[in-house]
Amino acid sequence: MDAEDEDVQWMLAFRDGENAAFDRLFDRWAGRLLRYLERMLRESATAEELVQEAFLRVYRARDRYQPDAKFSTWLYRIATNLALNELRRPSRRDPHESLEADTARPVVSQATPTDDRVHARWLGTQVESALQALPERQRVALWLSAVEGHSYADVAEALDVTEKAVKSLVHRARATLTERFGPAMEGRG
Amino acid sequence: MRSEDVHCTIDDAELSAWTDGELSPLRAESLREHVPSCAHCRDRMVAFERLGAQLASSPLPPVPSDLRARLQQKIDALPEAPRGIPGRAAPPVRRRWSSLPIASAALAAAAATVYVLFPRVPSPLDAGSPAPPSLARVEDELAVASEEEIAIALELDTIEDFDVISNLELLEALVAMDAETG
Numbered sequence: 001m002d003a004e005d006e007d008v009q010w011m012l013a014f015r016d017g018e019n020a021a022f023d024r025l026f027d028r029w030a031g032r033l034l035r036y037l038e039r040m041l042r043e044s045a046t047a048e049e050l051v052q053e054a055f056l057r058v059y060r061a062r063d064r065y066q067p068d069a070k071f072s073t074w075l076y077r078i079a080t081n082l083a084l085n086e087l088r089r090p091s092r093r094d095p096h097e098s099l100e101a102d103t104a105r106p107v108v109s110q111a112t113p114t115d116d117r118v119h120a121r122w123l124g125t126q127v128e129s130a131l132q133a134l135p136e137r138q139r140v141a142l143w144l145s146a147v148e149g150h151s152y153a154d155v156a157e158a159l160d161v162t163e164k165a166v167k168s169l170v171h172r173a174r175a176t177l178t179e180r181f182g183p184a185m186e187g188r189g
Numbered sequence: 190m191r192s193e194d195v196h197c198t199i200d201d202a203e204l205s206a207w208t209d210g211e212l213s214p215l216r217a218e219s220l221r222e223h224v225p226s227c228a229h230c231r232d233r234m235v236a237f238e239r240l241g242a243q244l245a246s247s248p249l250p251p252v253p254s255d256l257r258a259r260l261q262q263k264i265d266a267l268p269e270a271p272r273g274i275p276g277r278a279a280p281p282v283r284r285r286w287s288s289l290p291i292a293s294a295a296l297a298a299a300a301a302t303v304y305v306l307f308p309r310v311p312s313p314l315d316a317g318s319p320a321p322p323s324l325a326r327v328e329d330e331l332a333v334a335s336e337e338e339i340a341i342a343l344e345l346d347t348i349e350d351f352d353v354i355s356n357l358e359l360l361e362a363l364v365a366m367d368a369e370t371g
Contacts, residue, residue, distance in 0.1 A: 007200065021258070026257060026260070030256060031250065031251075031252050034249075034250050034252060048256060052260045052263060055192050055260055056263050059267075087321060124246070127243050131244070133227065143244070145211075146208075146244060146245075147241070149243050152206075170205055170208070171202040172203065174237055175201065178233075178237060181234045181240070182239075
């Protein structure tokens with residue numbers, strides 16, 4: 001049984017009263033969800049709160065669960081909604097920042113380390129910073145499709161946009177990051 | 190630049206979508222034939238794949254050892270609610286807008302629950318009670334009730350369900366406009 005089928009089986013078992021199945025789902029997904037939310041929110045404390053909230057919603061919806069989609073698609077849809085709501089809170093947003101502004105701040109250090117291990121760490125940090133500087137929808141779309149492997153259809157549902165919009169968002173995010181870091185990523189492993 | 194690059198008409202966004210497996214089979218096959226002989230497209234694909242690998246290699250953060258316990262505290266604090274009807278599907282967001290009769294019934298229910306929320310509004314069932322308040326009064330009371338109070342009164346599962354109820358007026362107006370323009 002592959003992992004996707006296993007998630008569905010666990011969720012169905014949880015729906016039918018097996019609480020240990022909920023623990024298994026948490027153990028499998030909490031870390032990845034935390035990584036995703038930290039990338040979206042740019043901080044850990046709120047990301048931890050939203051991981052809890054996402055699983056709380058899974059818990060509360062257990063009786064109504066039907067395996068119409070992958071469990072991970074459902075879970076990330078919940079988490080994305082929570083993250084976007086959090087990012088849109090007026091107290092959180094910089095009043096001068098537009099949600100859709102394509103004004104990623106330049107973060108690349110001019111000095112590129114030559115040692116391979118140091119370079120790898122440096123590159124990872126730089127790419128992370130640039131990712132977090134992307135407009136939020138580009139960040140979400142790129143991460144969900146390129147890292148979490150979600151289809152454009154699933155990302156479209158999570159963002160409440162069309163698939164065509166997702167294709168554009170992912171492309172713009174990729175283009176921005178590869179233009180900035182393409183040369184730094186060449187010829188390294 | 191090699192001659193095949195001059196004639197390359199492949200859109201960068203298509204290469205990006207191909208990276209994610211999101212092209213139609215026919216289009217994907219076209220790119221599979223084109224890319225090996227086009228230096229520009231090859232370079233772009235390599236850059237996209239390296240970026241993907243770089244992002245995916247970001248380490249998973251350690252999950253705080255008490256995160257599950259904190260979640261359990263929130264679960265334990267949930268009000269006791271009867272388990273729902275087994276097998277009833279979790280409605281996707283869009284389906285909650287689908288039924289006007291249900292929406293109308295919910296509006297009526299919302300108005301009726303004002304009597305529970307606000308005891309100063311006399312129930313029409315009370316013997317000898319004065320005439321029931323006008324709809325305008327009921328709407329005023331609803332306007333000052335918090336979303337959470339109304340959601341609890343209507344036994345809605347989430348505050349988000351309240352968004353459906355609170356936008357029913359707009360929905361009805363749109364339906365009426367549609368009917369007028371025929």
